[in-house]
Amino acid sequence: MSTVQKFIDENIQTFENELFDLLKIPSISTDSKHKGDVKKAAEFLIVQLQNIGLDNVTLHDTLRHPIITAEKCPHEDRPTVLIYGHYDVQPSDPDELWITPPFEPTVKDGRVYARGASDDKGQSFTHIKSVQAYMETGTELPVNVKFILEGEEEIGSPNLVPFIKKNRELLSCDMVLISDTSMFGENQPSITYGLRGLAYMEILLTGPNRDLHSGLYGGAVDNPANVLCEIISKLKDKDGVIQVPGFYDDVEELTPEMREAYKQLPFDEEEYKNNLDLKALHGENGYSTLERVSARPTLDVNGLWSGYQGEGAKTVLPAKAGAKVSMRLVPGQYPAKIAKLFADHVKSIAPDTVSVEVVEHHGGHPIVIDLEFYGLKAAAKAFEDIYKKEVLFSREGGSIPIVADFKKVLGVNSILMGFGISKDALHSPNESFSLKDFHRGIKTSARFFELLPEFSD
Ligand code: BES
Ligand code: ZN
Secondary structure, three states: OOHHHHHHHHHHHHHHHHHHHHHOOOOEOOOHHHHHHHHHHHHHHHHHHHHOOOEEEEEEOOOOOOEEEEEEOOOOOOOEEEEEEEOOEOOOOOHHHOOOOOOOOEEEOOEEEOOOHHHHHHHHHHHHHHHHHHHHOOOOOOOEEEEEEEOOHHHOOOOHHHHHHHOOOOOOOOEEEEOOOEOOEOOEOEEEEEEOEEEEEEEEEEOOOOOEEHHHHEOOEOOHHHHHHHHHHOOEOOOOOEOOOOOOOOOOOOOHHHHHHHHHOOOOHHHHHHHOOOOOOOOOOOOOHHHHOOOOOOOEEEEEEEOOOOOOOOOEEOOEEEEEEEEEEOOOOOHHHHHHHHHHHHHHHOOOOOEEEEEEEEEEOOEEOOOOOHHHHHHHHHHHHHHOOOOEEEEOOOOOOHHHHHHHHHOOEEEEOOOEOHHHOOOOOOOEEEHHHHHHHHHHHHHHHHHHHHHHO
16 A cells, blocks of 8 residues: 555544534635634635645635635646635524534544535545645655635635636646535445536515505405415426426437436435435426436525414415525526526516516536546546445536636636535535545545546656
């Protein structure tokens, strides 16, 4: 075993403890109350990067949360890998559903439970630790490495796109390495070669100028909550087809070869359903579950509010109602175009008994990565050497908006080397990450750096 791999085995306990310290920081990017915590997580990582001896470790303040960059580029003639990760997390609510508190990392059955354990503190930390293993054993880094870590991924990376446009030279590289996706299953190394895009919208309806007594006014005044339900029910038909005119116009259809590749993946639909305690699945007619969750666009209500939410009953006709709706997009679709189609459609079907506002939140472009890219081949070999199992290539339904911008602005492909699994419960209560995958992730990262020069020749 190489000195680097041995160092990782010998130091894994320390690495875990450091990860737990990072997980204790509630760096929730969407919540302004946690702005200081997001900064604290950034400062924690700055110290990590400085301590392992990287050059130019810098915290860049932005309009909201900081961006961190660092590098170690000893070679003129070897590839440069830009490692991207995010240290912000989703809100932990509903907190009462957590078995152990979200920001008190707890180990049970080989998994660490905490918000951000998998998405993305645990996964992105693997690369810091693998670079550390090279630095501290005095082993020459086989490639040049640069880091870019952000605190705004979970809110659509608003300040990262302008940052990469302004800092092309600082970030110049041959590829981006990202661990922020999932493997196809437990002990099944996988490379994600496609992600969906996103258009995130909010509908706000206003009816009467105040909440009304539902007995005195009900029947004569239209109820924004009822109207909202009617609007939402018209957005999809019973076959799961989205009814926003023009929504599918630019969708790139799956080729017969792509559909065949989906069929070859070892997917157990019964198990998928049972894991979610569902009696039946539902989605767009004519597509398989795997196609529906990765290669087809969707429209989902993510939040819904109106009227009385407290204990017991209150007879009220609410003045307002609102919904947050996200649409996952596939290659061919543009977030801004879809957002406009959605807003126009919602306004056109709303009755004049309410006033309608449609707000566009963040968006992101979908991406599919060329399977012939040499970086993917090196990543696959690294996975196979550590996991001792053949890698699967799959597309996933989640979004990492910056991946498309890395391609557009820096002209480079990303390698989505995820170490998570579906059991990690990303964005849900009781998020967790397997410590075995944390360990194997660090080793895979180190092995990848070692193999990459061979593959780039
Ligand atoms: N890590 C996820 C994305 C992901 C998870 C991709 C699993 C593939 C497999 C990422 O942090 C995330 O949740 N992104 C957001 C982006 C959005 C807020 C712009 C998402 O997909 O909802
Ligand atoms: Zn993430």
